[in-house]
Amino acid sequence: MSKRKRLFWSAAVGVFLLAALFYFFRIKSFSFQKYCHHIFQAEAAVDTISLHYTLANPKDYGIHTYEVTLPFYNKEAQKEHYAKAENYLNGLKRFENGSLSKEDAYTHMLLSKALQHELKGSRFFYFQEVFSPSCGAQTQLPILMAEYTFRSKQDVEDYLSLLSQTDSYFKSLISFEEEKVKRGYGMPDYSLAKVITQCHTLITRKSLENNSHFLQTTFRERMSQCVSSKILSKEDADAYLVQNDRILLETVLPAYENLAVLLARFQSAGKNENGLCFYKDGKEYYQWLFYKNTGSSVSPQTAYEDLCKNYYESLHKLSDDLTKFHEDTTLSEEDLSYFPLNDPDQILSNLLGQMTDDFPQDALSTITLQATVKEVSASMQEYTAPAYYLTPPIDDNSSNVIYINPKSTPAGLSLYTTLAHEGYPGHLYQTTYYQAHQQKEKISPIRHILNYGGYVEGWALYTELNSYDYASCLYRDSEKKEACALLCDIFRQERCSQLAMLSLLDIGIHYYGFTFDRAFEILSAYGVNDRAQARDIYEYIVEEPTNYPKYYWGYLEILSLKKEAQHLWGSSYCDYRFHQFFLQSGPSDFDSLKIRLHKLK
Numbered sequence: 001m002s003k004r005k006r007l008f009w010s011a012a013v014g015v016f017l018l019a020a021l022f023y024f025f026r027i028k029s030f031s032f033q034k035y036c037h038h039i040f041q042a043e044a045a046v047d048t049i050s051l052h053y054t055l056a057n058p059k060d061y062g063i064h065t066y067e068v069t070l071p072f073y074n075k076e077a078q079k080e081h082y083a084k085a086e087n088y089l090n091g092l093k094r095f096e097n098g099s100l101s102k103e104d105a106y107t108h109m110l111l112s113k114a115l116q117h118e119l120k121g122s123r124f125f126y127f128q129e130v131f132s133p134s135c136g137a138q139t140q141l142p143i144l145m146a147e148y149t150f151r152s153k154q155d156v157e158d159y160l161s162l163l164s165q166t167d168s169y170f171k172s173l174i175s176f177e178e179e180k181v182k183r184g185y186g187m188p189d190y191s192l193a194k195v196i197t198q199c200h201t202l203i204t205r206k207s208l209e210n211n212s213h214f215l216q217t218t219f220r221e222r223m224s225q226c227v228s229s230k231i232l233s234k235e236d237a238d239a240y241l242v243q244n245d246r247i248l249l250e251t252v253l254p255a256y257e258n259l260a261v262l263l264a265r266f267q268s269a270g271k272n273e274n275g276l277c278f279y280k281d282g283k284e285y286y287q288w289l290f291y292k293n294t295g296s297s298v299s300p301q302t303a304y305e306d307l308c309k310n311y312y313e314s315l316h317k318l319s320d321d322l323t324k325f326h327e328d329t330t331l332s333e334e335d336l337s338y339f340p341l342n343d344p345d346q347i348l349s350n351l352l353g354q355m356t357d358d359f360p361q362d363a364l365s366t367i368t369l370q371a372t373v374k375e376v377s378a379s380m381q382e383y384t385a386p387a388y389y390l391t392p393p394i395d396d397n398s399s400n401v402i403y404i405n406p407k408s409t410p411a412g413l414s415l416y417t418t419l420a421h422e423g424y425p426g427h428l429y430q431t432t433y434y435q436a437h438q439q440k441e442k443i444s445p446i447r448h449i450l451n452y453g454g455y456v457e458g459w460a461l462y463t464e465l466n467s468y469d470y471a472s473c474l475y476r477d478s479e480k481k482e483a484c485a486l487l488c489d490i491f492r493q494e495r496c497s498q499l500a501m502l503s504l505l506d507i508g509i510h511y512y513g514f515t516f517d518r519a520f521e522i523l524s525a526y527g528v529n530d531r532a533q534a535r536d537i538y539e540y541i542v543e544e545p546t547n548y549p550k551y552y553w554g555y556l557e558i559l560s561l562k563k564e565a566q567h568l569w570g571s572s573y574c575d576y577r578f579h580q581f582f583l584q585s586g587p588s589d590f591d592s593l594k595i596r597l598h599k600l601k
Helices: 003-044 048-052 075-094 102-129 137-146 153-163 166-182 190-199 205-209 215-226 236-263 282-294 300-327 333-337 342-355 411-423 429-441 445-449 454-472 481-510 516-526 531-544 546-574 575-585 591-598
Strands: 372-377 387-390 400-404
Touching: 003 048, 003 075, 003 205, 003 445, 048 153, 048 215, 075 102, 102 282, 102 445, 137 166, 137 215, 137 282, 153 236, 166 236, 190 236, 205 236, 215 236, 236 333, 282 300, 282 454, 282 546, 300 481, 300 546, 333 481, 342 372, 342 411, 342 454, 387 411, 387 429, 387 575, 400 411, 400 429, 411 429, 411 454, 411 481, 429 445, 429 454, 429 516, 429 575, 454 481, 454 546, 454 591, 481 516, 481 531, 481 546, 516 531, 546 575, 575 591
Parallel strands: 372 400
Antiparallel strands: 387 400
C-alpha cells in the first residue's frame, strides 16, 4: 500500500473511531436521560400536591393519568419508598463507566449521593415530626391549598377532591404519630400544646360562617379569574363556590377539631423535652440531618468550632462599627428610622436594577420576572415565617408569589432585605434562572426534585446580606451617605452574629446536649435577658433541628466556595462569573460543587 493510501486509510479509521465514540457517548447519555426521566415521572406523581406544584403541564412530561391523593402515610408505602430508592441506586450503576456527557455525569453524581444518603436515613425514620408547630401538615396544607393554581377545570376538581380528604389524611398521620410515641419519640408537651391551639385557630366556624376564612376568599378570587379567562362558566364557578364552602364546613373544620382531640391523647407521652442527643442514636441522626439539610459534609464538631470563630469575628466587626457610629453625630433619631422605600413593588424594582452588574441575566432574556407580593392571612401570622416564596412549577415560572408576614417583618430596611432574600437576587431569581438554564441546556428535570436546603437558603441569605450594600446606595444623594452606609453595615453584622449564635445553639442543643439553662446563659450574654423570649427560641430550635445552620452554614459554605474560585481563577475572577457558575450548577451539595468548580479550571 502506498504511503498516500496508508495515510488516507489511517485518517478514515480515525474519523470512524471518533464517530463511533461520539455515537456511543450519545447513546449512553440518551439512555441515562431516559432512566432519569422514568424516576422523575414516578416521583413527581407520588401525590397530587407534589405533582401540581412541580409541573403545570404533566402531559408534556409523559404523565397522563394520576391518582388524586394527598401524601397519606402507611407502613407499606414507606417500605416501598426505601425499596424504590435502592432499586434506583442499583439502576444507576449501569452508567458508572464515565461515558456520560459532562452535565449528565454531574446529575449522576448528585442522584447517587442523594439516594445513598436517603437509604442511610431509613434507620432514623421515626425521628421526623409531621406535626411540627412551625411547618407541620396542619399549617402547610391550608397554605398550599390557598395557592393551588387553577389552570383547568380538572385542577378545580382535583382541589376539591384533595380538600375532602383532609380528615383521612390527618388520621393517617396520627397513626404515624402513634408509632412514634410507642418507640419513645413523641413530641414534647409544649410542642403538642402549640399544635392543638393551631387546630382550634387555623380554621373556625365563625370565620367560615362569615365567609371570611382565607380558604374561602382565595377560592373566590380564583373562581373569578377562571370565569374571566373562560376556564369556567359562571354557572360552574358558582356551583364550585357552594361545594368549597360545604367541604370546608362539613369536612375540613371537623377534621381539625378531631385532630386536636386525637393529639390531646399524647399529652405526657413525650419522653424528651430537650435536644436530639438525649434520644438513643440521636447524635447520629443529627449528623445525618445536618448533611441532608445543609448539603455540607463537615461534621457538627468542626462546624461548631468554625461557627465560634465566625461569631466572635462578627461581634468584633459589630463593635468596631458601633464605635465609629457613636463618634459620628450626623444622624438624628429620625434618620435612624427613615428608609427611602417602603412599597414592595418599588423595592423589588430597585433590587432588580441594582443587581444587574453582579448577577447574570443571560438565561432570563426571554422571561419577565414578575412577582406578586401578598400579606400572610391574619389567622396564619402567628404560625408562619416572616416571609416565604412559593416555588413555581418547573415548566411555568410566569407566576411568582412572595408572602410577607406583617407581624414579624416591619417596613423599611427589614422589608428591603427580606425581599432581597425572597425575591431578587434571592429565591425567585435563583429559581427562575436555573429553570431557564435547565430548559435551555436540556438538563434532566430530576434535578428539581433533589432537595438541597443549604444551597437554596444559603444563597438567599448570601444575597440578603449583600443587599445591605444596595440599601446604602439609596442614600447616595444625602450628605449623610457614609453614616448611613455604616448604619447598614451595623445591621448586617448584627444579623450575622445573631445567626451564628443561633446556629451554635442548634448544634449545642442537639449534638452536645445543652439544656434550657445553658442556652439561656448564652442568650443572656448576647443580650436576650427575658426568660420567656429565650424559652421561645429554645423550643423552636428543639422543634426544628438544623434549621438555622441550613441558612447560615449554607451561607458560609458559599463564601468558602467563592474563596476557592478566587484562588483557582486568579485575575479572571469576578463576582458575576462566580454567581453564574453557582446558579448554572443548580441545587447541589457543596462537595459536588467543589468538584465541579475544579473541573472548570
